[in-house]
Amino acid sequence: MGQIIEKKAIVPTLRKLEVGDTAEFPLEQIRSVNNTIHGVNLCVERANGYKWSLKSDMDKKRVIVTRVQ
16 A cells, blocks of 8 residues: 555645655645646746646555646
8 A cells, every 4th residue: 555645735835846846745635736736826926937747646646746947
């Protein structure tokens, strides 16, 4: 059985990421993470050039977010 990933606050976690850093969230949070990245919560950061990529890992039941810019 894989490692259990605890739910965590999405916005503060993503704001702390430096370019190239990653954060993992449980798969149950995929919709919230996706909405946060593309929604209003991080609009100021996106306007300042921040970008994140999202990848799901179904085998390990996790979502991996990488700050790419």
